Amino acid sequence: MATDFNLRPAIAYGANTTDEALRTAAQYGIEDAVVYYGPGDGRLPDFQDYVRLRLRFETYGLKIIAIEGGFSPSRQWHDVVFGGPRRDEMIEQLQDQVRFMARAGIPIYGYNWMPNSWGRAKPVTIRGGAMGTAYQWDFDKERRPLMYGEPMSEENMWDCIKYWIKAITPVAEEEGIRLGIHPEDPPVEDRGGVPGLLRSFDAFKRLMSFSDSHYNAIEFCQGTFSEMPGEDIYEMIEYFAKRDKILYVHFRNVSGQAPSFNEEFINTGYVDMKKAMRTYRDAGYKGSFIDDHCPIMEDDADFPGNLGGYRSRLFAQGYIQGVIDGVAREVDYGGPVGAAGVNGGAA
Amino acid sequence: MRIGFNFLASGFNTPAGQSETNLDDFLTFAAQYGASDVVLQSYDKWGAVPGTERWEFADLLKLRMQVESHGLHLEALENVPTAFYDHIMLGGPKRDEQIENMIHTVRSIARAGIPIFGYNWMPSNVWRTSFHTLNRGGSKVSSYDHHEHVNAPYTHGREFTEEEMWGNLEHWIKIITPIAEEEGVRLGIHPPDPPVKSVGGIPRLLTGFDEYKRLIEIVDSPSNAIEFCQGTFSEMEDAADGGIYDMVRYFGERNKILYVHFRNVSNPGEPFQEEFINTGHVNMYKMIKIYQEVGFPGVLVNDHVPDTIGDTQWGHRGRAYANGYIQALMDVVAEEEATAAEAESVSDAAGAPNTVYGPDATVSHGIPLGESSQQPERSIFAPPGPAMIETPNPAMLPEGDTDAPTDEGRDRSTAGDADSRETGDGSA
Numbered sequence: 001m002a003t004d005f006n007l008r009p010a011i012a013y014g015a016n017t018t019d020e021a022l023r024t025a026a027q028y029g030i031e032d033a034v035v036y037y038g039p040g041d042g043r044l045p046d047f048q049d050y051v052r053l054r055l056r057f058e059t060y061g062l063k064i065i066a067i068e069g070g071f072s073p074s075r076q077w078h079d080v081v082f083g084g085p086r087r088d089e090m091i092e093q094l095q096d097q098v099r100f101m102a103r104a105g106i107p108i109y110g111y112n113w114m115p116n117s118w119g120r121a122k123p124v125t126i127r128g129g130a131m132g133t134a135y136q137w138d139f140d141k142e143r144r145p146l147m148y149g150e151p152m153s154e155e156n157m158w159d160c161i162k163y164w165i166k167a168i169t170p171v172a173e174e175e176g177i178r179l180g181i182h183p184e185d186p187p188v189e190d191r192g193g194v195p196g197l198l199r200s201f202d203a204f205k206r207l208m209s210f211s212d213s214h215y216n217a218i219e220f221c222q223g224t225f226s227e228m229p230g231e232d233i234y235e236m237i238e239y240f241a242k243r244d245k246i247l248y249v250h251f252r253n254v255s256g257q258a259p260s261f262n263e264e265f266i267n268t269g270y271v272d273m274k275k276a277m278r279t280y281r282d283a284g285y286k287g288s289f290i291d292d293h294c295p296i297m298e299d300d301a302d303f304p305g306n307l308g309g310y311r312s313r314l315f316a317q318g319y320i321q322g323v324i325d326g327v328a329r330e331v332d333y334g335g336p337v338g339a340a341g342v343n344g345g346a347a
Numbered sequence: 348m349r350i351g352f353n354f355l356a357s358g359f360n361t362p363a364g365q366s367e368t369n370l371d372d373f374l375t376f377a378a379q380y381g382a383s384d385v386v387l388q389s390y391d392k393w394g395a396v397p398g399t400e401r402w403e404f405a406d407l408l409k410l411r412m413q414v415e416s417h418g419l420h421l422e423a424l425e426n427v428p429t430a431f432y433d434h435i436m437l438g439g440p441k442r443d444e445q446i447e448n449m450i451h452t453v454r455s456i457a458r459a460g461i462p463i464f465g466y467n468w469m470p471s472n473v474w475r476t477s478f479h480t481l482n483r484g485g486s487k488v489s490s491y492d493h494h495e496h497v498n499a500p501y502t503h504g505r506e507f508t509e510e511e512m513w514g515n516l517e518h519w520i521k522i523i524t525p526i527a528e529e530e531g532v533r534l535g536i537h538p539p540d541p542p543v544k545s546v547g548g549i550p551r552l553l554t555g556f557d558e559y560k561r562l563i564e565i566v567d568s569p570s571n572a573i574e575f576c577q578g579t580f581s582e583m584e585d586a587a588d589g590g591i592y593d594m595v596r597y598f599g600e601r602n603k604i605l606y607v608h609f610r611n612v613s614n615p616g617e618p619f620q621e622e623f624i625n626t627g628h629v630n631m632y633k634m635i636k637i638y639q640e641v642g643f644p645g646v647l648v649n650d651h652v653p654d655t656i657g658d659t660q661w662g663h664r665g666r667a668y669a670n671g672y673i674q675a676l677m678d679v680v681a682e683e684e685a686t687a688a689e690a691e692s693v694s695d696a697a698g699a700p701n702t703v704y705g706p707d708a709t710v711s712h713g714i715p716l717g718e719s720s721q722q723p724e725r726s727i728f729a730p731p732g733p734a735m736i737e738t739p740n741p742a743m744l745p746e747g748d749t750d751a752p753t754d755e756g757r758d759r760s761t762a763g764d765a766d767s768r769e770t771g772d773g774s775a
Contacts, residue, residue, distance in 0.1 A: 023484060024656055026483070026485070027482075027483055027486040027653070028484070028668060029483065029626070061484070127379060128375065128378035128418075129375065130379045265381065267381070267674055267675070267678060273678070274682045275682070297379050297380075299375075299663075310664050311663050312667070314665075314667045315381075315667040315668065315670060316671060317668055318668035318673075319671035319672065319674055320675070321672055322625075322673065322674065323678070325625060325672075325676070327679060329630070329632040330683055333632075335679075336682075336683060
């Protein structure tokens with residue numbers, strides 16, 4: 001039997017996902033689910049909403065390993081992001097949300113710090129006529145209006161995120177729920193006058209410096225990290241995995257780095273996914289990998305709540321499970337193991 | 348090592364509603380999901396290749412050109428209708444006539460530029476006892492329990508002996524192999540699925556390691572080889588205790604594996620059930636390692652998959668998943684090989700370059716944007732396909748016994764897929 005590294009396949013859903021989507025995961029050997037939910041536009045979920053959500057997933061044998069969302073793209077929370085007059089009142093509401101999740105049995109809350117949400121521009125055709133989303137910064141810059149009529153200050157945004165981290169981390173610690181932020185996607189310096197704050201390796205080191213708590217961590221969208229201009233994806237994986245800052249991974253691939261790139265099939269992008277998986281393994285990361293966005297394929301049926309249909313997603317799932325099995329088993333068959341040795345880097 | 352899909356190409360002449368997928372749709376699917384190759388079957392009356400006794404060059408050429416129009420390579424044809432050669436298998440009165448026709452068909456395949464022809468030696472085809480065995484999460488798989496078939500009626504009117512069946516096989520192999528060699532096409536036989544000794548009065552013949560050794564020793568030729576259904580080999584009793592790995596290594600080292608049906612089953616011997624690619628008894632990572640170590644140059648197809656919620660009858664979702672899994676294992680093993688080679692030596696002078704793995708490998712990473720699929724080197728060394736399900740051929744019944752004895756058995760025993768398609772086809 002192969003050594004168990006506890007690298008786990010996972011899948012992501014909208015909160016109102018269907019019976020078919022949930023049963024698909026159960027049949028294809030997936031036990032970990034990430035659910036897009038939490039504070040955003042409109043009504044705030046209460047404690048019971050989170051409990052009901054967890055119970056529904058558990059009836060399919062799925063464990064919710066994280067709630068993923070983001071209040072930051074919604075203007076109603078921008079006092080937190082940019083430091084408005086109602087900031088403290090809003091932070092109290094968000095602290096309550098984090099408490100609700102924790103007490104409902106959700107171990108991780110992943111969110112983002114993207115007032116513009118995520119962004120793409122003109123899609124491209126990839127293998128066999130499939131479609132991948134794409135981004136071209138030049139194209140976006142020419143068209144996107146200023147969000148607030150004038151460029152926003154990057155240093156002010158840093159102050160605000162620091163203020164937030166210092167306010168929320170103690171609550172997360174007390175409740176036992178780990179929090180992590182998704183990088184800016186696309187990782188460019190500015191969209192519509194709003195700085196893309198978390199767009200580089202250094203930005204995440206800075207974010208981690210605001211609190212050295214175990215509960216201040218990263219929703220590691222490997223896809224977005226690999227879009228960051230000039231950065232070495234394997235180095236970033238190793239750096240944050242060794243410090244146990246990676247909560248879970250969005251395991252997808254892209255053609256290249258910003259300012260222009262397109263999404264790719266999981267094994268046709270520029271990132272060597274085997275090497276990436278070996279890096280997680282050797283750095284001692286234990287956790288889940290979601291398939292995330294997948295290409296749009298001919299004749300595929302939409303998968304509710306995510307980009308890329310059932311067939312496309314299951315191809316990625318098969319690949320993820322194959323890479324996990326392969327890099328776990330190769331250890332017993334003399335395959336390559338990092339210089340640090342198996343689990344040598346684990347904290 | 349390359350990635351392929353296999354498919355029943357019955358799209359052309361299929362009456363509306365009889366087929367959920369036509370050939371062009373399938374080829375688009377294969378190309379998008381990263382295959383470089385396809386293996387096609389055409390054994391039913393709506394098949395892409397017309398003909399009730401033999402196949403013609405022009406039809407096969409057209410088929411290959413259609414495949415290539417999608418940037419794919421037609422690696423093999425798998426199976427002909429059983430009625431093309433049932434008298435050859437059973438020593439029937441039309442044996443010589445069928446041999447002439449089969450020679451014609453083999454020549455047509457070769458000259459149409461298809462490097463491999465895979466067939467089987469199952470006059471009564473594939474048997475299962477259920478297509479609805481519950482598996483993980485409520486998925487359904489096929490299964491076989493021989494106890495349910497020990498009393499199956501004769502499918503061909505009487506009990507045939509192993510020795511006469513071997514005699515028929517040897518007669519055929521000795522005739523066809525030199526012709527295949529001359530034409531530059533490789534032939535290989537799929538194991539009987541399930542690999543039990545006998546069912547319905549017909550010995551299954553190629554049920555184990557020794558039987559396959561005997562087969563390839565009838566004539567020592569690259570054109571006398573194996574359509575390696577790894578799934579069926581994993582069902583053999585000989586697959587137990589690591590035997591499956593020994594068999595792959597043995598035949599792989601002798602370059603007898605034309606192409607592979609890369610699927611998994613619950614256990615060696617029967618009863619067994621089919622499984623997801625990564626939940627059966629065979630360690631698929633180890634398998635890929637062995638194919639790589641023996642330098643297997645051909646194609647892996649994912650073959651049967653469990654029936655999962657919302658999927659098509661052919662199993663597009665299940666096959667996308669299995670294909671993703673196979674590509675990942677190939678990528679992982681290829682990388683290992685490259686790393687090991689790097690560490691070993693910087694000298695590139697010695698030995699043949701490994702074109703199977705490594706940075707320049709022909710492993711499929713899909714089609715680069717704006718380019719067509721890589722064309723694998725056309726080799727005369729290419730293989731055949733898996734046995735799928737057909738109804739017994741009433742023409743083989745003894746005179747006067749025209750009441751098909753098999754209706755009862757067919758319901759329970761032949762494949763579900765084919766059942767719905769072939770209802771009423773028994774006397775075609």
